[in-house]
Amino acid sequence: MYDFNNIYQPKTIEEALKMKSEHPEALILAGGSDILIQVRDGKLAGCDVINIQPLNELRGICVEDNGSILIRPLTSFSHITKNPIIEKFLPALGFAVDQIGGPQIRNIGTIGGNICNGVTSADSASTLKAYDAVLEIASVDGIRLLPYADFSKGPGKVDLKGNEILTGIRVPKESYENTYGEYMKYSVRRAMDIATLGCSVNVRLTDDKKSIDRVRIAYGVAGPTPMRVPTAEKLGNGKVITEQLITDIAEAALTDVKPRTSWRASKEFRMQLIKELCKRSLRTSIKKAGGTI
C-alpha cells in the first residue's frame, strides 16, 4: 500500500504542464523507481503526484536536423542502451545507464527521472555532463534551454521551478562527433548497487591520433553534485599522449573534486578511485579513439 494523497493523470504534455502550474507542490511521477521508494520510506508519504508515465510524446530518441541527439526524458534506461542512435553515436551513455540497478529497474527507470532527482550518484549524470548536454524545460509559459552544467543546485536540488517539467535532453553534434568515451562505475557489487564513484571520460584526438584535442572528464559522487574537473581537462587539452600525461591528468583531477567521508566510503578511498578510474577510463577512451599510449 502506497500512501499517496492525490494522483493527477494528464493525457497530454499541455495538460501535464497545466496541472503542474496548478499544483506546483505535486511531484512528477515518471518511472517511479525513486519516488515509490521514498513514499514507502515515509519521506514522501501523503504526497501528490502527476503521473506523466503514459505520455508517449515524452519518450524516444532521434537525431535532429542540426545533428543534435534528442533524448526524451521518459525513455527508459534499457531503451537507451538498445537504441541504434545511442549505440552508434553515444555508446558511453548507453553503457552508463546499463549499469543502473537490475533489468527490472532499467525497464522502468527513466533518464529524465535520473537527472531530475539531482543525486550525485546518478549513473547517467556524469556522462551527460561530460558530453555537455543541454536540457529543454517546459512550463505553461513556454520553453527554456539550460546547459546541464547549470542544472544541479546541490544534493537532490535542481533548477526546476514548481511549474516546470523536463521535456528533452540534447547532445549537440559538435559534442559527440569524432569523440570516444568510457564510463566506469565503481560499486561494491556488480549489479543492484549505487556508485561509490562514477567516472565518465571522452576524448577527441588530433588527426594524427598522437595528441588529445579535447578531453572531458566528469564524476559522480566526487562531490555533492555530478561534476566536471576543469583543471584536469585544461591540462590534457592539446597534449601529446603519454602514460605520464595520463597520470598528470588523474592527479590534476584530485584538485577539482570534493568527495566526503560517509559510512558508504571514506574520502581517502574515493580519492584513490577518482585517480585510478580517471586513468583507466582515459586509457580506454584513447584506445577507442584510435590512439596509442
Add this chain to the structure above:
Amino acid sequence: MVVGKKINRVDAVTKADGTAKYTEDLLDDKCLVAKVLHSTIANGKVLSFDLEEAKKVPGVVKIITSFDVPDIQYPTAGHPWSTEKAHQDVCDRKLLNTRVRFYGDEIAAVIADDEIAADHARDLIKVEYEEYPAIFDMEESVNNPGDVPIHEEKPNNVIVKSNYEVLDYDEAVKEPGLIKVTGVYETQKVQQCHIENASSFAYKEAGKVVVVSATQIPHIVRRVCSQALGCDMGKVRIIKPYLGGGFGNRQDALTEPLNAFLTLQVGGRPVKLMYTREETFFGTRSRHAMKFYITSYVRPNGTFAAREIVAYSDNGAYGSHAHALVANAVNAFRMMYPVGAIKGVAYTVYTNNPTAGAMRAYGIPQIGFALEAHVDDIIAKLPNDDAISFRKKNMMQLGYVDPGTTITCHSTGLSECIDKGREAIGWDEKIEKYKNQTGDVRHGVGMGIFCYKTGVYPIALETSACRMILNQDGSIQLQVGATEIGQGADTVFSQMAAETLSIPFENVHILSQQDTDVTPYDTGAYGSRQTYVTGMAVRKTAESLKNKICDYAAWMLNKDRIDLDLVDNHIVRVGTNDVLISLKEVAMEACYSRTNSNHIAAEETHHCSDNTYSFGVCFADIEVDIPLCQIKVNRIINVHDSGTIINPQTAEGQVHGGMSMGLGYGLLEKMLFDPKTGRMLNSNLLDYKLMTAIDTPDLEVAFVEPKDPSGPYGNKSLGEPPVIPVAPALRNAVYNATGVAIDSIPLNPEKLFQEFTDAGLIK
C-alpha cells in the same frame, strides 16, 4: 535404492507454479494490521507515551504500550527446553520493553484497519525517555560496564563466561624450541537475509490462540508463546506454512509472542504482524560479531604443542541463544586440531546493539575464519610446512573422542576431501606460479578446512517423532515435526521413507505444513540435525509401519509373519523373494475388510544419544586488483564429507547456497551502525551488500562419501557446513597474492584500501 539418487524436490512444482501458500498468502481479508514502534535511543527507559494524536488517526483500533504488557520475562531461543533450571535459556525480555536496550527496541504497537493508518499513527506517538550512555563495543562492555547494567540480572554485562583446559597449558609451553605465534581476529555482524521477512498473523479460535508463522521451530515457538503469555501450552497452536528461508533467524521466537498477545487485546480478531526488511534487519536476529585472541606454540616439525584462545561474543541487547554460539566456537577451536595442550576462555556479552542469535553454522564461521587464518599465519613461520602438510598433521583423526563433549569421530573423509580439492584447483602448480608477483593485479590461492557436529547432542536434548499412515492405495502419508525451510528436508525424508519401506518415492506424500495441534513433536530445523536425528525417527517409523503391514499381510495370506517381507511395493516370501501380493491389495483389504479392518499407521520417537562430525574444505583461486581494492574469485571449490549423500542434486544446491553465504561473509556483508546512536545504517538490500548472481563465481562442489556408522543412512550434517570454510580460504588467498594478512572480515574494498595502504601497496 532411493537414498543416494538425484530426485527433484517434492515441493518443486508447487513452489514453481505459485500454489504453495506462504504465511501472507493465508491472510484473512479482515485481518487487522499491527505495526511496532521501535525506540530511537539505544539505552535508557521509557518514561511516558503520549498517544493523543495517534489515537485520532482514522482506522486505529488499539494502541498497546510497554506499560500494558504482562510483567513476564521470557526466553526466545529455539532450544529444547531444559527441565533443569541451571540449563534454561536466558529469560530477559518482555513482549514490549520499557527498559530500552538497543536502537530499535520494541516499545509499543499500533493495531489498525490498514497499513497506512497503522504507520501513520505509529509515527504520531510521542515518547519521553530517560537516556543512559550506550555501549556498542563488546570488550568495552565487559571492562567498563557503567553504572546502569544493560540487564540488572547481569551487573557486569557478561551473560556467561566459560573456560576449559585440555592437558596442562602452562607446562606445555615450557618445551624448548617452540615457535610462538599470536593473532587477533575479528568477525562482523551479518544478517540471515532470508527472502521472506519475519511474518506472522494470529487469531483466537475455540478458546485457543492460533499463530500462523514462518518459523523453523513450531513446537518450540508454542512453548515460548505460552511462557510469554503466561498460559498453558495446550492453549497455543502454531501453524507453519511454506516458508521463504530461515538460516537460523527463525530458530527463535520473533514476532509470534507479541502477535499472540495483540490478537488477545482485540478480542481474538485476526491481527497480522509483518516486519519490513528494515525491521527484519535490526529487529530480529543476526550472526554474532566475535573477537578472538589466539596464541599458539608450534614445534619446528609442524605440530601444535599448545594453543590458547580468548573469545568475546557480542550478543547485543537480549539473551536469545546467548553463550551457546561462542561455546560452540571455542569447542571447535579444540576439535579442529586436537593436538597438544589447549586452553579456552569465552565471554558472551550484552551490548546495546541489536540482538544476535542463531545463524547457519552457529558460531563456527567465526572461529573457522579466525583459526584457519591463524593456521596460515603459523605456516608462514614454519621452515618445512605448507598449508596442506601442516593441516594434515594436526587435524582430527578417526576415533577422536572430544574430551569436552564426548562427541566421537565415527567417520572422516577430510584427508580425501583435501586431496580432491587440491587436485581440482591445481593447488601445487598455482602455488609455484603465483610466487614473487609484482604489478597491480596479483593472483593467489588459499584454503580453509572445518569440522562440524551433527545435531546438538549432548549439549541439549535430541529427539524427534514421526508418523506414517497407510493409504488405501498403498501410498503413505508422512508427517514430521521437523521443518522444511527451503533446505530440502521434506524431499530427503520422503526418500528415506521410500527406502526403508521399499515403496516408490512418489508413493510417499509428505505434509509440508506443521500444526502443533496435529504434528508429531520435533524441535525443528537447526544444527544440521534433521537428516540425522529426524532421519532416525523416519527410519524407525518406517520399520514399524513395515512390520504392521507384514503382520496384516500374514493374516490375509494365512502365512507366518516371519516368512514375509515388503520388497519393491509387494509382499514377498523371505528367501525366495517370490511375489505373493501387492502392497496396494493389502492396503485396500486393511481399510475395507468386513472382518478385520485395520487402519495401519505407525508413530515413533527417536531419542538420539549420539553425534558425529562432518568435514570439508574450500579452495579459492582469486585475483586482486590492488589499486581498485577489488577481489575477483576465479575459481572456488568446496569438497565435503557429509557421509552418505541422500540426494546429490539437493545436496549440491545446499552447498551452493552455503558457499554463496560464505562469499558474502568473507567479501562484502556487514551490518553498519551509527557510532553515536546505534541506529542501523544499512538496513536494506541496497546498502547491505548481499551478493547478487552476477557477483557470484561458478560454485564447484564435490563430495567424499564415507558411510557414517552412526547416521541412519550413513549420513552426517550438511545444511550449515558449506558456509564455514569460504571466508578463511579467501583471506588466505589474498595473503598468498599480496603478502598482506588481513585479520578481519569482510574483505570489502574499504578494508582492502586500508590494509593495502598500510602495507605500502597503495601510495
